[in-house]
Amino acid sequence: MNKKKIVVPLLLLFAVAVYFVVFHKNKTLKYIPENADAVVLIDIKKVTGQYLFSWVTHPSQWSGSKTKGKGSGSLKDSGIQIPDFLQIFHVKNTKFSEWYSIVELKDSQKFIHFLKALKFADQGNNRFQKGQIFLMINGNHCIAGTSDSAFETIQKQLLQVSSNTVLDADQFIHNTAGSISFISGKRIQNFSIELKDDEIEIKNTSNSEIFNSMISKLQTGNHFLELELDKENIRHFSKGFNKSIADSSQVTNIIATADLEQVNDTIISYEYDDNFNEVEKKTFQNITQPNYTIDLKSNDPVKTWEFFQAKKWINSENQFTEIPFQPNQASQNNNGVVIQSTRKPISLSPQLKENYIFIRNNxxxxxxxxxxxxxxxxIISDIDYVFYGNKSKDYWVKIKAKSGELPLILRW
Incomplete structure (x- = not known):
């Protein structure tokens, strides 16, 4: 038989197989509720492709380890139906920290055994918990979340109703490893998530020149935290913490600088001797505390001060109680309100007059x-810095890792 007649069909079959395994994706999104206001999509096939490419181009990883092999094998055989797009969503009017996802199961009993092997606690009624991860198994589906407060609602909306709105991945993601999208009515604002060798970028723009310029200037300093935010950015971030600062307080922008320091903390306790006399006992421990200065600029400093007092954020000793690192001292001036740590206040960094948050690893x-x-x-120790920047309608977040022999996808 002519070898070409065999080889050509085999090559075609191989090409078709590669297409369906690597490139063909089911873009139907069935598990995003109508009341979701934010969606994170992870392109599983693209991330897998990046991982395989990095693995192939780094021969030092080919031998692998028995531990990694077992870990990857257990996930593969865990009873989960691996989706083409992992759908993670936030439900409107819930805490910023509450995020949920739904995955399909091939074998629920096998998945339960998998959870027990990972030391998830069985809470009864097909609910499991480990730390801040909550799971509920419903037939051939599993609802996962950083909270379980919306499980019942999600179950009714997505798993018990046949007329759910089905979305398409192309509405949210465009050839990147992932995306995060914010939904307001029919308007969707998309941000790409790109995984590179030593950094992760989340952005809605390809023009990074202005942001790289900010980072270059900030890297000349050595403070743990530096930030400048205008009223609009304050509004965005205060929503995440359920605080209404930007409007009612008259605050127009915030500037802050902070450092970390290890200090000795004295703990006083009491115990009794053999004669039942009270004896003071002192113990010492090292704790990490920030030294900081926060400058809140205001259109009306008097109203700002009164707003903080009405909220009971400033107590009778003029301490700003919303900052958990006590003690501090708040004072009013002609431009607004200044909050400083009393143990060792520091000077503000030179202003860039931009919108940014820069956190340097420590x-x-x-x-x-x-x-x-x-x-x-x-993982945290491997990070060099985290940067957030905003210019007009352009936003950019960069998580920069320290340079290493391996790309992030193989390190983390």
Whole structure:
């Protein structure tokens, strides 16, 4: 038999197989409720393709490890139906920290065994929890969230109603690893998520020149935190914390600088001796505290001060109580309100007169986060800085990792 007659069909079959495995995607989004105001999509096939390309081009990773092999195998055989697009959403009028997702299951019993192997606690009624991750299994579906407060509503809206609005991935994502979209009525504002060798970018613009210029100027400093935000940006961020600062307070912009420092903290406790006499006991521990100055510019400093007092954000000792790192001192001047840490106040950085937040990594940050796992601390320690910038209608977030031998997708 002519070898060409065999090879050509085999090549065609291989090409078709590669297309369906790597490029063909089901773009139907069935699991986003009508009352969602934000959606995150992850293109699983694109991320998988990036991972495979990085793995192939880094031979040092080919040997792998038994631990990684078992981890990837357990996920593959966990009973989950891996989607082409992972759909994560935020429900309107819920806390900013509450995000949800729904995945289909091939085998719910196998998935339950998988959860138990990961040490998820069985809460009964097909509900499971580990830390701040909550799961509810409903037939061949699993609802996952950072809270379980909206589980019942989501179950009724998406899993028990056959006439749900079906969306298309092209409405949210365009050939990037992921996207985050904000929904307001029929208007959708999309931001791409791009995973690069040593950074992650979230943006709605390809013009990064102005933002790179900001970063270059900020990198000449050494403060842990530097920020400048105008009224519109204050409004955006205050919504996430359920605080109405921008409008009622008359605050027009905020400037802040902060550093971290490790200090000795004295803890006084009491115990009793053999004669039942009270004995004072002192213990010492190292804690991480910020030193900061926050300048809130205002159109009407008197009204701003009265607003903070009415909200009980400023107490009788003129401490700004909404900042958990006490003690501090708030004072009013002709331009607004200034809040400073009293132990060691610092000077504000030179102003760029732009909108930005710049957080530089500091070993005191992740060493003090005792609730994080070793792997989470490792990831945080690998970050160089986090930058947020806004110019007119252009937004850009950059998470920059330290340079390494491996790209992020293989490191994290």
């Amino acid at each position: 070993k005191l940050l992740y060493s003090s986060l005792k609730m994080l796992s070793a792997s989470e601390k490792r």
